[in-house]
Amino acid sequence: MSVLNPIAGTSLANEAFGKLVEAITSGEFEPGEKLSEADLARKLGISRGPLREALGRLEGRLVTRTPRLGVRVIQFSKDDLEHLFLVREALEGMAARLAAEVITDSELRSLGDLLRQHANRPALAAGQAYRQHSHDDDFHFAIVHASRSERIERLLLDEVYYQLRIHRLRSSTRPGRAKAAWHEHAAILAAMEQRDPDGAEIAMRRHIRNARLSATAALDGEGRPNQ
Amino acid sequence: MSVLNPIAGTSLANEAFGKLVEAITSGEFEPGEKLSEADLARKLGISRGPLREALGRLEGRLVTRTPRLGVRVIQFSKDDLEHLFLVREALEGMAARLAAEVITDSELRSLGDLLRQHANRPALAAGQAYRQHSHDDDFHFAIVHASRSERIERLLLDEVYYQLRIHRLRSSTRPGRAKAAWHEHAAILAAMEQRDPDGAEIAMRRHIRNARLSATAALDGEGRPNQ
DNA sequence: TGATAGCAAACTGTTGACAGTTGACCAACG
DNA sequence: CGTTGGTCAACTGTCAACAGTTTGCTATCA
Numbered sequence: 001m002s003v004l005n006p007i008a009g010t011s012l013a014n015e016a017f018g019k020l021v022e023a024i025t026s027g028e029f030e031p032g033e034k035l036s037e038a039d040l041a042r043k044l045g046i047s048r049g050p051l052r053e054a055l056g057r058l059e060g061r062l063v064t065r066t067p068r069l070g071v072r073v074i075q076f077s078k079d080d081l082e083h084l085f086l087v088r089e090a091l092e093g094m095a096a097r098l099a100a101e102v103i104t105d106s107e108l109r110s111l112g113d114l115l116r117q118h119a120n121r122p123a124l125a126a127g128q129a130y131r132q133h134s135h136d137d138d139f140h141f142a143i144v145h146a147s148r149s150e151r152i153e154r155l156l157l158d159e160v161y162y163q164l165r166i167h168r169l170r171s172s173t174r175p176g177r178a179k180a181a182w183h184e185h186a187a188i189l190a191a192m193e194q195r196d197p198d199g200a201e202i203a204m205r206r207h208i209r210n211a212r213l214s215a216t217a218a219l220d221g222e223g224r225p226n227q
Numbered sequence: 228m229s230v231l232n233p234i235a236g237t238s239l240a241n242e243a244f245g246k247l248v249e250a251i252t253s254g255e256f257e258p259g260e261k262l263s264e265a266d267l268a269r270k271l272g273i274s275r276g277p278l279r280e281a282l283g284r285l286e287g288r289l290v291t292r293t294p295r296l297g298v299r300v301i302q303f304s305k306d307d308l309e310h311l312f313l314v315r316e317a318l319e320g321m322a323a324r325l326a327a328e329v330i331t332d333s334e335l336r337s338l339g340d341l342l343r344q345h346a347n348r349p350a351l352a353a354g355q356a357y358r359q360h361s362h363d364d365d366f367h368f369a370i371v372h373a374s375r376s377e378r379i380e381r382l383l384l385d386e387v388y389y390q391l392r393i394h395r396l397r398s399s400t401r402p403g404r405a406k407a408a409w410h411e412h413a414a415i416l417a418a419m420e421q422r423d424p425d426g427a428e429i430a431m432r433r434h435i436r437n438a439r440l441s442a443t444a445a446l447d448g449e450g451r452p453n454q
Numbered sequence: 455t456g457a458t459a460g461c462a463a464a465c466t467g468t469t470g471a472c473a474g475t476t477g478a479c480c481a482a483c484g
Numbered sequence: 485c486g487t488t489g490g491t492c493a494a495c496t497g498t499c500a501a502c503a504g505t506t507t508g509c510t511a512t513c514a
Binding site for chain 2: 009010011013014049052053054056057059060066067068069080083084086087089090091093094098149150151152154155158159
């Protein structure tokens with residue numbers, strides 16, 4: 001194990017990109033909010049050139065750019081959100097299928113531990129909320145990671161998870177959904193333990209479909225979607 | 228119907244982006260080839276600033292950038308290609324499901340006409356090749372379009388179709404695959420005509436899976452994948 | 455002959471200046 | 485009072501210059 005690894009090269013544009021992703025997904029800006037290049041560049045201590053490059057890389061994902069008018073944080077309609085969940089269903093269903101074929105015993109144990117931790121959360125026990133705070137404790141991300149498909153993982157991050165995060169910030173929960181979601185996770189894990197690709201995919205897709213229905217119902221009423 | 232529509236705003240970076248996509252996907256550059264900013268900017272008649280922005284938007288899709296070393300057209304391994312097909316299977320399967328629910332009679336007729344045109348091609352009749360030259364005569368794209376999911380359509384274009392196009396340029400065909408592909412298309416259409424979402428998804432996914440197997444088998448031997 | 459050092463050209467990444475556009479505000483007019 | 489026109493500051497998009505890095509070539513040395 002050599003300590004001589006390539007010196008990681010980076011650029012101001014790359015660093016700005018990461019910080020913008022974090023700022024946008026952590027709620028520093030409202031959906032639809034206009035972003036000022038001059039302001040952001042000043043705050044990041046760089047010139048506008050690399051800042052523009054970083055914003056360009058976020059186009060279509062976390063920001064929309066209208067030529068000559070500027071850049072806004074994305075916001076989307078109920079219809080957009082439905083289609084986001086359909087993409088998620090397709091990709092996570094495939095990831096679950098792949099994971100069921102290759103997952104290790106150790107990864108299965110970790111998933112089981114994770115669900116037990118989740119079950120011990122007061123909010124979940126009270127049926128109020130089922131929230132996963134970071135990738136490290138996200139059941140879905142663990143399964144996508146276990147699929148060993150970097151492409152699916154990257155797509156879900158870039159095109160689905162970051163966007164969902166923007167909309168999770170003001171949360172409400174629908175009655176009964178929290179516990180149901182946990183049980184659906186448990187059913188996915190059971191299929192994984194059986195190493196049953198079809199079952200895993202079916203269980204995962206059912207879970208995401210239910211999340212979609214919950215999210216769109218929440219939009220019809222009040223608040224924002226959760227899982 | 229007013230003739231007064233918003234004047235479409237654009238920018239040099241946007242125009243460069245489109246031209247780069249076209250140049251890269253039409254084979255003007257080899258996979259892995261290094262792209263020179265100065266050269267491209269000169270050819271496009273713009274300064275390096277907007278050119279860099281355009282390249283930045285292509286990162287992770289059609290080009291890879293290594294800081295301080297430059298930008299190269301993507302190339303990928305057999306494993307990458309397999310995962311690309313898995314993503315395609317998931318997304319096109321979902322698109323076929325959605326399309327089966329909402330497709331119009333007129334769209335069905337167009338699909339039927341398209342397959343008949345395809346059947347009349349000499350290369351297909353001889354079992355040599357089944358090639359679709361543009362989006363207009365692409366059966367898959369027509370179905371994705373009929374799904375009315377802009378998000379899936381955009382994802383497939385940005386993350387799948389452009390990348391496949393890079394690899395179609397030097398083609399070979401596997402015996403029997405051309406005719407089988409056409410029959411698989413016909414089966415997809417039949418499920419569409421039945422307006423059967425499950426059937427459409429199953430038929431589409433089977434077709435893409437077979438294309439994946441054909442592509443990876445081709446990589447094991449000689450040449451490049453086709454459908 | 456292979457390894458090392460030096461040099462210059464070409465390249466990438468960034469900056470700041472400039473031009474054109476936009477939006478906000480105010481005054482004038484009907 | 486609503487509309488129009490003018491002005492100005494702020495903004496976006498682009499350009500060219502500069503600094504630092506990389507690459508290729510040549511000369512020197514062991």
